[in-house]
Amino acid sequence: MTVLLVALGAALGAPLRYLVDRAVQARHGAAFPRGTVTVNVVGSLLLGVLVAIPAGPAVTALLGTGFCGAFTTWSTFGYETVRLARAGERRRALANVLLSVAGGLGAAALGYAVTRWAAG
Structure with missing residues (x-):
């Protein structure tokens, strides 16, 4: 049952990630990976937010592992950082790392605290 919940969450998270990424990039251009x-x-x-609420294992599997796991993307972040660095865009690569890591940690802490x- 847990595997099905993870798959259902991922089936919702991955397409939404694609749509959000494309919408953000369409507004801002491809010079910096704002969508990711x-x-x-x-x-x-x-x-x-999810970690802060008393959610059971089914909700955690569906929303945490499934949805959030598919909605976020470590591999694309890594690829885009390397792509920027190889293209000589080292400042943009560093900005991508700092914004992604600090922004992600800060957002998780904010969601939890609020x-x-x-x-x-």
Whole structure:
């Protein structure tokens, strides 16, 4: 049953990641991977919220592992960082790393803190 929940969450998260990434990149151009940064930071925020609520293993499998796991993308982040560095765009590569890592950690912490505060 858990595997099916993970698969269902991933089936929703992966297409949404693609759509959000494409929408963000269409507005801002391809010079910097804003779409990937966006999905990774938003996914981290959602995971922070999820961790802060008393969710059972089924909800965690569906939303945490499945949805957030497919919505965020470590492999694309890595590829885009290497692509920027190889193209001589070292500042953009470094900015991608800093925004993705600090933004993701900050968003997860914010989601967790705000959810815990709101729960009282």
